[in-house]
Amino acid sequence: MVHPCSQAAGRQSRHRSGWTAGPSADGHLAPSTTIACVPDDPTGLVASVIVPAYRAAGPLGGCVKSLLAQELAGPFEIIVVVSGDAGDDLGYAAQLGHDPRLQVMLHRPRLTAAEARNLGVRRARSDLLVFTDSDVIAELDWLARLIDAAGGGQCVAGAVTNGTPESRAGTAEYLVEFLDFHPGRSGAGWHGATCNLAVPRTLWERFGPFADASRRVSEVGSADTAFTLRAAAAGRLAFCPEARIRHLNRTSLRAVLGHQVSLGRNAASLARSNPTFPYRRLVRRTWAAPLVVGARWLSLWRRLLGWRIGLAPRALGLSGELALALGAWGAGLFAANRELERDRRGGGTDARPAAAEGEPAPTGRAPAPVPAVRPPA
Numbered sequence: 214m215v216h217p218c219s220q221a222a223g224r225q226s227r228h229r230s231g232w233t234a235g236p237s238a239d240g241h242l243a244p245s246t247t248i249a250c251v252p253d254d255p256t257g258l259v260a261s262v263i264v265p266a267y268r269a270a271g272p273l274g275g276c277v278k279s280l281l282a283q284e285l286a287g288p289f290e291i292i293v294v295v296s297g298d299a300g301d302d303l304g305y306a307a308q309l310g311h312d313p314r315l316q317v318m319l320h321r322p323r324l325t326a327a328e329a330r331n332l333g334v335r336r337a338r339s340d341l342l343v344f345t346d347s348d349v350i351a352e353l354d355w356l357a358r359l360i361d362a363a364g365g366g367q368c369v370a371g372a373v374t375n376g377t378p379e380s381r382a383g384t385a386e387y388l389v390e391f392l393d394f395h396p397g398r399s400g401a402g403w404h405g406a407t408c409n410l411a412v413p414r415t416l417w418e419r420f421g422p423f424a425d426a427s428r429r430v431s432e433v434g435s436a437d438t439a440f441t442l443r444a445a446a447a448g449r450l451a452f453c454p455e456a457r458i459r460h461l462n463r464t465s466l467r468a469v470l471g472h473q474v475s476l477g478r479n480a481a482s483l484a485r486s487n488p489t490f491p492y493r494r495l496v497r498r499t500w501a502a503p504l505v506v507g508a509r510w511l512s513l514w515r516r517l518l519g520w521r522i523g524l525a526p527r528a529l530g531l532s533g534e535l536a537l538a539l540g541a542w543g544a545g546l547f548a549a550n551r552e553l554e555r556d557r558r559g560g561g562t563d564a565r566p567a568a569a570e571g572e573p574a575p576t577g578r579a580p581a582p583v584p585a586v587r588p589p590a
Contacts, residue, residue, distance in 0.1 A: 259287035259360055260411075261337030262345060265329030266295045269347035272461050277309050279351040289314065289356065292336050293347075294329040296320040327423035327436035330407065334422065340414045344407040344437075349458040350376060358456035359411040368412050368420075368444040370405030371456030372396035383462035384527065385534035386469045388513065389542070390462075390476070396454040397522035403491065405441035405450060409458045412444075420444050435479035439487055446489045466534065470541040477545025481553060499550040506543035510536075 262280055266273050273293070280291050291314055309315060318336060320329070326346075334342055341363055343356065355371065362369040373394035377383030393402055394409065412421070420443045423436035444450040463469045484496035492508070495501045513535070517525045528535065 257288060258290055258339035260289040260341045260343050260356060261339040262289060262291045262343045263330055263333035263337060264291065264293045264345055264347055265326045266293055266347040267297045267323060272348040274309065276347050276349055281312055281314065282353060283351065283356045284353045285357050290339065291315045292318065292333045294318045294320065294333045296324040296329060331422045334417065342412045342414060342417055344410045345458060346408040348461040349408050352457045355456050355458060358453055362451060362453035362456060363411040363413060366413055367449055367451040368405065368410065368416055368441065369451050369453050370394065370402060370441065371409035371458065372454045373406065373409055373460050374457055376459035376461040377464055380464040381531055381534055382466040382469050383464045385531050385538050386462040387460065388528055388535060389538045391460055392513065392516055395522055396457060397520055399520055402452045403445055404438050407437035408460060409456065410437065416444065416449055435483055438483060442487045442489050469538055473538050473541040474545035477542035478549035480546050481549035497550065499547060499554060502543045502547035502550065505546060506539050509539055
């Protein structure tokens with residue numbers, strides 16, 4: 214299907230500020246002029262899809278390709294916010310190709326995922342903000358399903374399926390982190406994830422922005438939880454099992470365990486800052502970390518067996534990996550709670566949640582306004 218914006222690119226385009234390669238003295242990129250397809254009436258855009266990217270050269274191309282292939286009649290825009298190493302930025306832009314629906318924002322130094330999404334929202338021109346990640350593949354009707362579900366004025370969390378079923382470590386990560394978003398789940402759910410989330414702008418203004426890196430809740434699996442906890446507490450979060458993406462999980466057990474440690478650390482901060490966080494009084498106690506891990510283990514199997522989604526036999530064969538992953542999460546929870554309690558008593562160090570394995574620590578600075586750049590033709 215030829216997108217309406219593509220057909221009218223020549224007559225509807227106008228000059229916008231963009232970025233070129235080569236940082237200036239302050240570490241940011243120097244402005245230049247590029248051509249972007251901007252509809253005469255930006256309110257006609259049915260959605261703005263925002264994708265943060267950091268060291269995502271492998272999966273990012275597949276993600277954007279799946280977004281550009283969406284079966285949707287109305288015009289939409291895709292905003293990819295790339296931050297990090299200077300050498301990677303132009304490579305990202307080149308692999309994405311040239312499409313009038315696509316904007317690429319380059320930012321240096323690295324942003325957290327929360328900062329990148331907030332920056333994308335500032336560029337977005339639609340009344341519906343749709344968030345996804347660079348390591349997902351969207352089904353062809355994904356965006357249309359989300360738009361329909363969000364028509365009632367709700368934030369909508371979509372379904373997440375396992376994009377690495379052949380990997381033991383990847384499947385274990387899916388089960389401990391994304392099972393809540395399986396399309397066969399029961400109930401509306403208590404939170405959502407920004408790998409598959411639609412937010413009307415009116416609700417963004419009410420519940421947003423995402424917590425930035427200067428707060429104790431970091432970008433590693435927490436800013437979206439905090440945001441959607443607020444929406445759910447107000448009765449404004451729905452679940453759409455038909456809006457599906459495939460998540461490309463980590464396939465190294467070491468990487469999975471490192472990420473789970475980060476998520477456990479973040480849970481300690483979330484339990485303190487969000488009154489609706491499940492079992493927050495228990496999660497906040499250092500001594501209770503083994504009990505919380507045991508409760509998560511039981512909850513995992515209750516869902517696997519109760520939802521009748523056919524994953525229990527595979528999970529049984531992955532019991533070792535699942536136990537290690539939940540144990541790593543508990544270790545992160547224990548360490549963060551201990552640090553936070555030490556801080557409360559007036560001594561010790563800041564308990565900022567750790568960055569994911571292989572990533573530098575976030576800058577903690579608010580991102581400067583960054584115009585968009587076109588991928589080279």
